Amino acid sequence: xxxxxxxxxxxxxxxxxxxxxxxxxxxxxxxxxxxxxxxxxxxxxxxxxxxxxxxxxxxxxxxxxxxxxxxxxxxxxxxxxxxxxxxxxxxxxxxxxxxxxxxxxxxxxxxxxxxxxxxxxxxxxxxxxxxxxxxxxxxxxxxxxxxxxxxxxxxxxxxxxx
Amino acid sequence: xxxxxxxxxxxxxxxxxxxxxxxxxxxxxxxxxxxxxxxxxxxxxxxxxxxxxxxxxxxxxxxxxxxxxxxxxxxxxxxxxxxxxxxxxxxxxxxxxxxxxxxxx
Amino acid sequence: xxxxxxxxxxxxxxxxxxxxxxxxxxxxxxxxxxxxxxxxxxxxxxxxxxxxxxxxxxxxxxxxxxxxxxxxxxxxxxxxxxxxxxxxxxxxxxxxxxxxxxxxxxxxxxxxxxxxxxxxxxxxxxxxxxxxxxxxxxxxxxxxxxxxxxxxxxxxxxxxxxxxxxxxxxxxxxxxxxxxxxxxxxxxxxxxxxxxxxxxxxxxxxxxxxxxxxxxxxxxxxxxxxxxxxxxxxxxxxxxxxxxxxxxxxxxxxxxxxxxxxxxxxxxxxxxxxxxxxxxxxxxxxxxxxxxxxxxxxxxxxxxxxxxxxxxxxxxxxxxxxxxxxxxxxxxxxxxxxxxxxxxxxxxxxxxxxxxxxxxxxxxxxxxxxxxxxxxxxxxxxxxxxxxxxxxxxxxxxxxxxxxxxxxxxxxxxxxxxxxxxxxxxxxxxxxxxxxxxxxxxxxxxxxxxxxxxxxxxxxxxxxxxxxxxxxxxxxxxxxxxxxxxxxxxxxxxxxxxxxxxxxxxxxxxxxxxxxxxxxxxxxxxxxxxxxxxxxxxxxxxxxxxxxxxxxxxxxxxxxxxxxxxxxxxxxxxxxxxxxxxxxxxxxxxxxxxxxxxxxxxxxxxxxxxxxxxxxxxxxxxxxxxxxxxxxxxxxxxxxxxxxxxxxxxxxxxxxxxxx
Numbered sequence: 001x002x003x004x005x006x007x008x009x010x011x012x013x014x015x016x017x018x019x020x021x022x023x024x025x026x027x028x029x030x031x032x033x034x035x036x037x038x039x040x041x042x043x044x045x046x047x048x049x050x051x052x053x054x055x056x057x058x059x060x061x062x063x064x065x066x067x068x069x070x071x072x073x074x075x076x077x078x079x080x081x082x083x084x085x086x087x088x089x090x091x092x093x094x095x096x097x098x099x100x101x102x103x104x105x106x107x108x109x110x111x112x113x114x115x116x117x118x119x120x121x122x123x124x125x126x127x128x129x130x131x132x133x134x135x136x137x138x139x140x141x142x143x144x145x146x147x148x149x150x151x152x153x154x155x156x157x158x159x160x161x162x
Numbered sequence: 163x164x165x166x167x168x169x170x171x172x173x174x175x176x177x178x179x180x181x182x183x184x185x186x187x188x189x190x191x192x193x194x195x196x197x198x199x200x201x202x203x204x205x206x207x208x209x210x211x212x213x214x215x216x217x218x219x220x221x222x223x224x225x226x227x228x229x230x231x232x233x234x235x236x237x238x239x240x241x242x243x244x245x246x247x248x249x250x251x252x253x254x255x256x257x258x259x260x261x262x263x264x265x266x267x
Numbered sequence: 268x269x270x271x272x273x274x275x276x277x278x279x280x281x282x283x284x285x286x287x288x289x290x291x292x293x294x295x296x297x298x299x300x301x302x303x304x305x306x307x308x309x310x311x312x313x314x315x316x317x318x319x320x321x322x323x324x325x326x327x328x329x330x331x332x333x334x335x336x337x338x339x340x341x342x343x344x345x346x347x348x349x350x351x352x353x354x355x356x357x358x359x360x361x362x363x364x365x366x367x368x369x370x371x372x373x374x375x376x377x378x379x380x381x382x383x384x385x386x387x388x389x390x391x392x393x394x395x396x397x398x399x400x401x402x403x404x405x406x407x408x409x410x411x412x413x414x415x416x417x418x419x420x421x422x423x424x425x426x427x428x429x430x431x432x433x434x435x436x437x438x439x440x441x442x443x444x445x446x447x448x449x450x451x452x453x454x455x456x457x458x459x460x461x462x463x464x465x466x467x468x469x470x471x472x473x474x475x476x477x478x479x480x481x482x483x484x485x486x487x488x489x490x491x492x493x494x495x496x497x498x499x500x501x502x503x504x505x506x507x508x509x510x511x512x513x514x515x516x517x518x519x520x521x522x523x524x525x526x527x528x529x530x531x532x533x534x535x536x537x538x539x540x541x542x543x544x545x546x547x548x549x550x551x552x553x554x555x556x557x558x559x560x561x562x563x564x565x566x567x568x569x570x571x572x573x574x575x576x577x578x579x580x581x582x583x584x585x586x587x588x589x590x591x592x593x594x595x596x597x598x599x600x601x602x603x604x605x606x607x608x609x610x611x612x613x614x615x616x617x618x619x620x621x622x623x624x625x626x627x628x629x630x631x632x633x634x635x636x637x638x639x640x641x642x643x644x645x646x647x648x649x650x651x652x653x654x655x656x657x658x659x660x661x662x663x664x665x666x667x668x669x670x671x672x673x674x675x676x677x678x679x680x681x682x683x684x685x686x687x688x689x690x691x692x693x694x695x696x697x698x699x700x701x702x703x704x705x706x707x708x709x710x711x712x713x714x715x716x717x718x719x720x721x722x723x724x725x726x727x728x729x730x731x732x733x734x735x736x737x738x739x740x741x742x743x744x745x746x747x748x749x750x751x752x753x754x755x756x757x758x759x760x761x762x763x764x765x766x767x768x769x770x771x772x773x774x775x776x777x778x779x780x781x782x783x784x785x786x787x788x789x790x791x792x793x794x795x796x797x798x799x800x801x802x803x804x805x806x807x808x809x810x811x812x813x814x815x816x817x818x819x820x821x822x823x824x825x826x827x828x829x830x831x832x833x834x835x836x837x838x839x840x841x842x843x844x845x846x847x848x849x850x851x852x853x854x855x856x857x858x859x860x861x862x863x864x865x866x867x868x869x870x871x872x873x874x875x876x877x878x879x880x881x882x883x884x885x886x887x888x889x890x891x892x893x894x895x896x897x898x899x900x901x902x903x904x905x906x907x908x909x910x911x912x913x914x915x916x917x918x919x920x921x922x923x924x925x926x927x
Contacts, residue, residue, distance in 0.1 A: 005166045012174045019178060019201050023185045028193060035197050042204055049215045054229055061237050066200065073193050073244045077251045094187040097900055100907055101183065105176055108914075117168045117216040122223055130227040138227050142234045149238040153245035186899045195896070259895050 007048055014041045028074045032067060039063040050121035171212045178205035192250060192257040196243045203236045271326035275335035278323045279361040281316045281375060282411045288312035289403035296396025304395035306386050309403050313375070313382045316406065320375030324780070327368035331779035335363045336416050340487065355471075358487035362416030366565065369626060369780040370413040370558055373633045374551050376764075378406045380757035381546040384641055387754035388542055388648055398438060402546070405431035409551050413558070418467055418488040421559070425463070425523070428552045429456050435547060436539040445538040455532040459522015463559075466515030470567070473508060490566040506570060513573030516563050517580065524556025524610045527584040531842050533607055534591075537599040541647055544599060545640030549606050550633035557613040557629055564622045575707060577618030578698075582711025585611025587840075589721035593728075594836045596655045598643045601729045605679060606636055608718060615715055616694045619701040619708060623783030627772060628690035630781075634764035635678035635687055639726075641758055642672035646733055648754070649747035655732040656821055657741035662734040664747040669734040671758040676730050678765040680723035680805045683798075689769035691719070692798050693788040699797055719801045723808030731816040740821070 018041060022034035039062035046055035131139050178201055185198025207229045214225030250257050288309045296305030327333055338360020346354030363371075382402065389398060408431055412424035430453075437449030467488070520526065525533035536548050547553070560577065563569065569577070585608045592604030609632050616625030645668040646661060647653055662669035678685035681692060695715060702708035739747075749755060771777045772787040788794070825833055838844065890901075 008166055008170060012170065015174065016177055016181070019181045022197060022201075023181065023189065023194065028191070031194065031197060035200070038201070039204075042208070045208070046211060049211050051211050051215065051226055051229075054211060054226060054233070057230060057233050061233050062200070062204075066237055066240050069240055069244055070193060070197065073196075073247050076248060077193075077257050093897075094184075094900060097187065097904055097907070098180075098184065101180060101903070104907055104910060105180065108176075116166055119166075119215045120217070122226070126223055127226050127230075130223045131230060138231045142231045145235060146238050149242050153242050156242070156245035156249045183903055187896055187903070190896070 004048065008045075011041055011045050011048065015045070028078070029071070032070050032074065035070070036063055036067040039067065050119050053124045053127055168212060168216055171208070175205040175208045175212070178202070178208070190258050192243070192247050192259055195259060196240060196247075199243075200236060200240065203232065203239075207232045207236075269326065269329035271322060272330050272333070274319075274322055274326045275330075275333060275363045276337050277319075278335070278363045278367075278371065278414055279337065280319050281323070281371065282407045282414065284312050284316040284319065285378075285403050285406040285410065289400050289407055292396055292403060293400035296400060299396075303386050303390070304399065306382075306389070306395060306399050309399040310379070310382045310386060313379045313403070313406060316410070317375040317379040320371045320410070323363060324368040324372040327363055327365060328776040328779055331776070332365065332782060333363070336489075337361050338416050338487070338489070356487045357419060358417055358489065359420055360416035360489070361414040362490060363414065364490075365780040365782050366558075366561060366626065367413050369630060370554075371410060372780075373554075373630055374406070374409050374413060377546060377550040377633055377637045377761075378409070380760055381542050381550075381637065381641070384545075384644070384754050384757040385540075385542045387751040388644055389540060392540075394438070398435075398540070401431055401434045401438075402543070405435065405547060405552070409555070412555055416489055418470070418490075421562070422460075422463065422467060425519075425555065425559075426460065428547075428555060429453065429460065429523070432456075432536070432547050432552055435543040436536045438539050438543065442538070448532075448535040448538040452532040452536045455529050456522040459519045459529055459556075462515045462517075462522070463519025466512045466519065469508060469512035469515065473512070490562065510570045510572045513563070513569045514576060516559065517573065517577055520556035520559045520614070521580060522556070523559070524553050524614065525607050526556070526580050526611065526614055527587055528842065530584065530588060530607050531839070531846060534600050534603045534839070537597070537603050541599060541640055541644030544603065545637045545644065548603065549636040549640050553606060553610060554613075554629050554633065557610060557617065557625060560614065560617045561622045561626050564617055569618075574618050574620060575705070578615055578708050578711050579618075581611045581613070581615030581618055582714045583611070584608070585615060585718045586714040586721070587611075589718045589725065591836050591839055592725040593721060594833050595725075596732075597653045598646065598655050598658075598729055598733060599640070599653050601655070601725060602636070602639050602643055605639075605722065605726060608722065609636065609679070612691060612694050612715060612718075615698060615711060619698045621694075621697040621701070621783065621785040623781040624690070624693045624697045624785040624788075627781055627786050628694055630771075631678070631686035631690040631765075631768045634761055634768050635675045635685070638671055638758065638761035638765050639675035639679065641754075641761065642668050642675060645750050645754055645758065646672075646747075648750055650739070650744045652741075652744065654741075655729060657739065657744060658733045659736040659740045660734070660738040661747050665734075665749055667749055667755060667758060669730075671762050672730055672734065674762045674765050676726040679726050680809065681719060681801060682723075682805055683802065684766075684769065686765050686767065686769035688802075689772070689788060692794075692801060693785055695719075695801055696788065696794045696797055697785045699793075716801065716804065720804040720808045723805040724812045727809045727812035728816050731812060732821075735817060736820065 015038060018034050018038035022031045022038060025031055025034065039058060043055045043058040043063065046052070046058055182198050182200075182202025182205060185201065186195060189195055189198060210225045210229040210232070214223060214229070217225070247257050254261060288311075291308050291312075292299075292305035299305045299308070302308060338358045340356050340358045343356040344354050382399075385398070385402070389395060392398070405428060408424050408427035412421060412428060415421040415424055433449050433453040436452050437446050439445040440449070471488070518529075522529045525531075533548060533553065537544055539548070588604045588607035588611060592601050592608065595601050595604065609628070613625040613628050613632070616622070616628065645665065646658065649665060649668075650658060650661070652658070674685065678687035681688045695712070698708065698712045698715060702712045772781060778787050790798070835841070890897075
């Protein structure tokens, strides 16, 4: 299916470009705009992979909530919202590490599966069954993690703490 | 029922992971650090979704389920991370992690 | 059998009594000023010990040859088949046989008399509780040694007498010369002790293991009662291992009895109180070496090569020590050299195979030598110096002491009918006989004979210098006077022994304590001739001495070669210098190289490691930046490493091992 291949290539290109831009631009607000684009792009990819529930989740949680949170963080910590970041150099150790990772990835590329795979679609109802399955109480665990994170976050930002 | 090459998908998630790592290792701004972590986590979530999609078995749905949990966890992590940002900012007037080197001692 | 026979089982009382004295005086002596700081307790208990010891000896005389052994096993190591079949047991016991009964008699009598004499002699000294406690402990150790029924117990008490000797030589420890003399005595005898221990090891290895046979060690190294020595069948032949063991025992005896070449410590040991010299370094402890040789020859046996070595050591020592006594001017040292010389006679006799003759001389010598020391002690006590050249004319102010010293001197010179005559003559006669069978003994017999002349010369030189002449040569000396009765009584008693002890052996009951060839001495025509020769030699020694020193004036210092000889003799043949040189060269060289190894090799390695780690940790410390990104980098690096390991390195290893 040439159309889907094409769509994937476009989406992948956009994902890489937006992610790279998010990390490389020097205004933090621009970074957040780019990362919002990145999240929307990923949502599109999920739709392409026949996972519409995840796509919606990505849009709602990432492109919506997380982006707003990050923006909020920038607003609170900056006097001028469009202030530019100072350029930071890259030391030899990260470069060496990057080279190493690149080598692993290049070598690992040979291990990638060739040929085409078929994308299977599932009804979202089945996903909800999986999520609420008593054998794997994913949502319960997630709820617990969020609750403790909430407590931790409140503790961290409490006033008058030194 | 559509079909396309999984190799590209894996390469994409590898590239995104690499970008995330690059950000984590080189950026000194805490918010950028958070964003880098998000990129890396999304690369991992993508892998779960891929394998769920390409696998024919019904138990593969647990891949999507894990993806859901991961998205939730990532959102939580951002919330906690921002709390840290606020605390750090109040404490030091800056969110440069190079200055927050209290771990040394 | 007699009524006294059951007493033989209680010989252990003797060391117990003196040990009681040690404990009482040692712990309570400081509060007993009225009792001479515990001295009278020591006198009382050593007197009791003397009574028991004498009774035991009498009981042994009344049942001749009785062998009474009371022993307790305190450790048993079971044997294992093969290399160690018999096992070994260690025992502590008290053995009364003729030999130990004789020694017990000597030790307790002399011990009591010296203890009594000490009351007067030591009266003005400080630290008396220490003195009496140590002397009591010495008596305990010495009687324990005498009564030991096995070689290990013997060694135990042997070491204990050594340490008591060390304490008592160093009694005036604030005097540097006394402290160093104590150390010297301890170290030199230590050389012998190590050899002795090696000898025990060899006997153990030979008789505890499969090849050795009879399981001597299994019975606890005990001196078994038998008609012939334990090694009986082997004694006549030169078995290399047994020869070496015998030489080791000889080494131990040479250390304790100050035999050549380990004689250097005894003259220096005269730094201790004179009473100590009389008891330990004349009558008892130094005789322990001879006793060891006697016990070994009776119960274990020596090989012919050993016997020759013993004869050689004894012969050389008796002459060699006598020459050094000839020029000495210190009254105690002259007597000390004569002790070494007389011990040489005893060793000579044991080596020549007439063990009991040697023990006979030990018996008489203990009395006349203790007498000489105590008389010398009286002189020193009265005039406050030991220098013979400063004394003179003392026979007028101290007639009793002069007489006692004269008796001792006559006995030492071997003049008829004093005790020394019989025993020394017996030795000369026996060695003369032995030399006819073993021509190699001749030179040592001749040395021993020459020593007779030297002995009478030097001891009478001492007598003439101290007691002869009109008045002290050094006018600053205090006017001499006799000591109190506690000092006079021992002199009289010992004089009696020095005159009469020689006759004892002609009583068959007493002679049963010395069951062996040559006792009592027989007087054939040859023996009489020999006696005449030795009497002649002794007489000419006295005559020469009288000619040179009889008028109480000091002869002009010799010149020429005689002066050189005198220097050599006064420097004791430079033995001490040589030992010091060996010590400095050999020991310091070893010590220096050990120091080098320690300082640079061992410490260097340790310091190297220390530098490695401190430098390395300095480097590693830089990795701890405290910056989160850097830690994340380490995590990623580790992850990559693990991935590489799992994906590539692991499979490569598995493949190279021929697996999967």
